[in-house]
Amino acid sequence: xxxxxxxxxxxxxxxxxxxxxxxxxxxxxxxxxxxxxxxxxxxxxxxxxxxxxxxxxxxxxxxxxxxxxxxxxxxxxxxxxxxxxxxxxxxxxxxxxxxxxxxxxxxxxxxxxxxxxxxxxxxxxxxxxxxxxxxxxxxxxxxxxxxxxxxxxxxxxxxxxxxxxxxxxxxxxxxxxxxxxxxxxxxxxxxxxxxxxxxxxxxxxxxxxxxxxxxxxxxxxxxxxxxxxxxxxxxxxxxxxxxxxxxxxxxxxxxxx
Numbered sequence: 085x086x087x088x089x090x091x092x093x094x095x096x097x098x099x100x101x102x103x104x105x106x107x108x109x110x111x112x113x114x115x116x117x118x119x120x121x122x123x124x125x126x127x128x129x130x131x132x133x134x135x136x137x138x139x140x141x142x143x144x145x146x147x148x149x150x151x152x153x154x155x156x157x158x159x160x161x162x163x164x165x166x167x168x169x170x171x172x173x174x175x176x177x178x179x180x181x182x183x184x185x186x187x188x189x190x191x192x193x194x195x196x197x198x199x200x201x202x203x204x205x206x207x208x209x210x211x212x213x214x215x216x217x218x219x220x221x222x223x224x225x226x227x228x229x230x231x232x233x234x235x236x237x238x239x240x241x242x243x244x245x246x247x248x249x250x251x252x253x254x255x256x257x258x259x260x261x262x263x264x265x266x267x268x269x270x271x272x273x274x275x276x277x278x279x280x281x282x283x284x285x286x287x288x289x290x291x292x293x294x295x296x297x298x299x300x301x302x303x304x305x306x307x308x309x310x311x312x313x314x315x316x317x318x319x320x321x322x323x324x325x326x327x328x329x330x331x332x333x334x335x336x337x338x339x340x341x
């Protein structure tokens with residue numbers, strides 16, 4: 085029986101490798117290059133659901149709004165819904181997205197590029213204001229905050245909008261056991277424009293909420309309707325798109341009925 089010596093086997097292996105090396109090199113060169121860091125989103129849209137609602141429950145207004153916005157805004161826009169108790173997680177995510185060079189520090193340039201919209205319903209609306217306040221401590225600007233039937237927890241204040249917010253709007257109703265804050269004000273009116281405190285009367289114009297529980301429809305009818313009101317959330321969608329779109333697109337959106 086004929087056997088290869090270890091030396092001869094090594095020579096054969098090296099020769100084989102030398103033959104296939106050019107092909108391997110060409111294959112590697114053909115692979116797309118992966119960027120060292122992901123691109124920074126052009127816009128950041130963060131929403132919060134109220135109560136104990138899950139962030140992915142599609143029966144609720146904030147989740148539906150996020151889905152609608154994601155279909156319309158630029159593809160590199162970051163849109164995400166959080167539970168209201170996950171505010172710190174949302175804050176960390178915003179900071180991570182703004183920190184484009186990943187040095188753990190937000191430069192003045194990184195802060196200036198921030199284009200952020202925050203919204204929420206009930207406890208989630210209060211969470212949106214508190215997140216804006218968290219970002220204010222870091223000097224991060226916010227384009228718009230939207231509160232829908234805002235309800236603050238006992239240790240929270242959702243009535244005063246911090247100065248890093250350019251515009252803020254509040255929608256509320258006054259019926260049932262739970263109803264939203266009637267008025268928000270600006271900590272610094274020179275920096276923040278309060279677009280309005282708008283009352284919605286669901287006794288005059290009731291909204292059907294077939295997905296809501298019997299208890300919600302009976303005990304908190306107005307609060308429940310504010311979350312499933314398609315006209316209200318469409319109005320909010322239009323406001324958000326105006327802030328995130330280029331000037332020419334914004335003009336076209338505002339001209340729509």
